[in-house]
Amino acid sequence: MTASTNGDANYVIDGLQYCSWSETVFRQMRAGGVDAVHATIAYHEDFRETLGNILAWNRLFDQFPSLIMPGRSAEDVATARDTGRTAIFFGTQNCKPAEHDLELIEVLHLLGVRFMQLSYNSKCAWATGWVEEDQDEGVTETGRRAIAEMNRVGMVVDMSHSAERSTLDAIEQSSRPIAVSHANPSAWRATGRNKSDAVLKALGETGGMLGFSLYPRHLKDDSDCTLESFCEMAARTAEIMGAENLGIGSDLCQGQPDAVVRWMRSGVWEDEDTPTPDSVKGVGFPDQPDWFRTNADMPGIAAGLGAVGFSATETAGIMGNNWHRFFAYSFGPAEAREPAAAAAAG
Amino acid sequence: MTASTNGDANYVIDGLQYCSWSETVFRQMRAGGVDAVHATIAYHEDFRETLGNILAWNRLFDQFPSLIMPGRSAEDVATARDTGRTAIFFGTQNCKPAEHDLELIEVLHLLGVRFMQLSYNSKCAWATGWVEEDQDEGVTETGRRAIAEMNRVGMVVDMSHSAERSTLDAIEQSSRPIAVSHANPSAWRATGRNKSDAVLKALGETGGMLGFSLYPRHLKDDSDCTLESFCEMAARTAEIMGAENLGIGSDLCQGQPDAVVRWMRSGVWEDEDTPTPDSVKGVGFPDQPDWFRTNADMPGIAAGLGAVGFSATETAGIMGNNWHRFFAYSFGPAEAREPAAAAAAG
Numbered sequence: 001m002t003a004s005t006n007g008d009a010n011y012v013i014d015g016l017q018y019c020s021w022s023e024t025v026f027r028q029m030r031a032g033g034v035d036a037v038h039a040t041i042a043y044h045e046d047f048r049e050t051l052g053n054i055l056a057w058n059r060l061f062d063q064f065p066s067l068i069m070p071g072r073s074a075e076d077v078a079t080a081r082d083t084g085r086t087a088i089f090f091g092t093q094n095c096k097p098a099e100h101d102l103e104l105i106e107v108l109h110l111l112g113v114r115f116m117q118l119s120y121n122s123k124c125a126w127a128t129g130w131v132e133e134d135q136d137e138g139v140t141e142t143g144r145r146a147i148a149e150m151n152r153v154g155m156v157v158d159m160s161h162s163a164e165r166s167t168l169d170a171i172e173q174s175s176r177p178i179a180v181s182h183a184n185p186s187a188w189r190a191t192g193r194n195k196s197d198a199v200l201k202a203l204g205e206t207g208g209m210l211g212f213s214l215y216p217r218h219l220k221d222d223s224d225c226t227l228e229s230f231c232e233m234a235a236r237t238a239e240i241m242g243a244e245n246l247g248i249g250s251d252l253c254q255g256q257p258d259a260v261v262r263w264m265r266s267g268v269w270e271d272e273d274t275p276t277p278d279s280v281k282g283v284g285f286p287d288q289p290d291w292f293r294t295n296a297d298m299p300g301i302a303a304g305l306g307a308v309g310f311s312a313t314e315t316a317g318i319m320g321n322n323w324h325r326f327f328a329y330s331f332g333p334a335e336a337r338e339p340a341a342a343a344a345a346g
Numbered sequence: 347m348t349a350s351t352n353g354d355a356n357y358v359i360d361g362l363q364y365c366s367w368s369e370t371v372f373r374q375m376r377a378g379g380v381d382a383v384h385a386t387i388a389y390h391e392d393f394r395e396t397l398g399n400i401l402a403w404n405r406l407f408d409q410f411p412s413l414i415m416p417g418r419s420a421e422d423v424a425t426a427r428d429t430g431r432t433a434i435f436f437g438t439q440n441c442k443p444a445e446h447d448l449e450l451i452e453v454l455h456l457l458g459v460r461f462m463q464l465s466y467n468s469k470c471a472w473a474t475g476w477v478e479e480d481q482d483e484g485v486t487e488t489g490r491r492a493i494a495e496m497n498r499v500g501m502v503v504d505m506s507h508s509a510e511r512s513t514l515d516a517i518e519q520s521s522r523p524i525a526v527s528h529a530n531p532s533a534w535r536a537t538g539r540n541k542s543d544a545v546l547k548a549l550g551e552t553g554g555m556l557g558f559s560l561y562p563r564h565l566k567d568d569s570d571c572t573l574e575s576f577c578e579m580a581a582r583t584a585e586i587m588g589a590e591n592l593g594i595g596s597d598l599c600q601g602q603p604d605a606v607v608r609w610m611r612s613g614v615w616e617d618e619d620t621p622t623p624d625s626v627k628g629v630g631f632p633d634q635p636d637w638f639r640t641n642a643d644m645p646g647i648a649a650g651l652g653a654v655g656f657s658a659t660e661t662a663g664i665m666g667n668n669w670h671r672f673f674a675y676s677f678g679p680a681e682a683r684e685p686a687a688a689a690a691a692g
Contacts, residue, residue: 051449051450052449058452103398106401106404107400107401107457110400110456111456111457
């Protein structure tokens with residue numbers, strides 16, 4: 001087993017991945033010294049299908065006990081690091097798994113789900129996704145209640161794929177800091193999927209977290225994006241929202257077939273009477289930039305952040321300590337913990 | 347808070363209750379020194395309804411944190427005792443909550459369910475209940491698979507309400523010791539709901555547990571049953587299956603309205619076109635014997651067991667240590683623990 005590259009006091013955490021999970025991927029996590037990963041377990045799956053996905057993860061935990069372990073709390077990240085494993089935290093990229101049934105939020109939390117997006121790309125009962133930006137009327141009344149319930153049980157509101165107004169509403173309505181687990185500033189790469197400076201500022205002011213995405217469509221120059229450009233973007237983002245509110249959310253989809261990205265995009269639109277939308281035809285996963293193809297490449301990002309002027313403490317924060325702090329005050333019942341970083345970021 | 351009546355090394359555990367849960371009941375548990383209770387959370391409820399019942403228990407845990415706590419493992423019983431609380435273990439009295447979906451067994455286990463009856467009173471897809479004894483063809487093929495899955499995840503097969511052949515089948519087919527969490531010998535009180543000597547013998551030979559019921563319809567002389575008669579029955583049962591395989595499973599239904607017992611009995615038979623079965627008309631809960639009306643009366647049973655000749659160790663075993671040992675080897679994954687008592691009882 002490759003030794004962890006981080007010091008005793010530091011964590012390396014990836015705030016979002018959706019790989020085709022395998023021993024290879026888990027060994028690369030160990031090679032990269034990755035102590036925890038927020039793993040997407042559902043997009044368009046309903047509650048029962050999501051349960052099946054959780055059981056499939058249990059089989060992976062059974063099969064690879066020396067590589068991975070279930071992640072439920074910040075303490076589990078320390079346990080994972082101390083035992084040379086990666087803690088896997090569950091999240092969903094859509095509200096579909098809760099089926100508009102607010103009680104299922106607590107049930108999903110009991111089963112280990114720690115992040116949920118209020119919407120994926122399109123409009124749903126709780127919020128509007130970025131591709132329907134024109135019809136974004138913000139977080140719905142049901143969405144407001146869902147946020148309150150997520151706040152109560154300790155499930156992070158994730159607005160990575162949501163449109164601007166919905167995202168700003170969620171930041172304002174949530175009593176606990178929220179996350180944009182995987183996105184970049186739209187000022188760097190102009191796409192509705194990335195976030196405006198207004199969103200980033202509001203996120204930082206409330207102690208929320210941004211995880212920098214390494215998905216090529218979120219990067220300047222796509223697959224040709226350089227590590228230096230990525231890290232300079234991180235430095236500019238720190239000026240907007242504070243380095244202590246930044247992390248990595250790589251959106252690594254390693255090993256997924258192209259059919260998966262078409263399903264991600266068309267999941268809620270397609271039925272047997274609907275032709276495949278033009279936006280989906282022929283779409284596939286782009287190549288990763290050559291400096292981040294697998295989890296094993298994680299140390300290179302730390303080096304790049306240092307090279308653009310981040311201090312060792314700031315770099316360690318972005319590589320995982322900030323997510324660790326956020327995990328510590330986000331996953332328990334609302335009354336049990338205080339969002340310390342909200343004050344720090346104020 | 348009343349001090350626990352048991353010594354440092356002993357536990358007091360009730361192997362089944364279905365009270366109308368309240369602060370009064372929980373305070374009586376503390377008064378009786380009860381460290382753990384297996385609480386029924388569902389009879390005829392489907393999966394989604396059972397989830398709601400679990401959430402209702404979570405609200406009780408939130409509301410009475412100084413009196414009760416969730417019970418998931420034998421270690422939790424020690425924690426409860428050491429902190430002056432009662433650990434509540436979830437169980438269902440029917441297979442309905444799993445909806446014939448074997449994957450839901452693991453999901454229910456993840457949510458804390460540690461006991462499940464293969465059937466309630468009537469025939470179902472997994473086994474036959476005692477009131478349909480005439481049509482008992484034993485554990486079904488689906489039931490056999492359910493047992494295997496319960497064995498795998500660490501959920502106890504409970505045959506309290508099942509008919510003779512189904513019960514014997516379950517004892518034989520289960521790779522781990524099973525439980526009859528609440529029943530008495532039919533030789534003492536003749537009712538199909540109680541268990542034959544053949545069942546008791548097979549149960550003991552495989553390290554299974556019998557919890558003595560204090561529900562009047564399972565007692566000789568009903569509500570007039572004396573403590574002495576109950577304890578003499580316990581002594582005779584120990585001769586059949588070993589004192590180390592005996593516990594209490596009081597079936598206490600304190601505070602439940604009579605409508606509940608009618609729902610228990612007719613749950614799977616009644617629909618809007620079906621007249622109320624004669625067996626259910628006018629049925630209500632009988633009065634408890636005057637020596638066991640609430641959890642606070644638990645110490646009196648220990649005294650009674652001693653009076654009929656059980657040693658201090660045997661009495662402590664029946665009052666809770668035997669359940670504690672059974673919990674320790676029953677609730678984890680199949681490969682993690684050995685059924686030590688099976689050898690002891692052989």
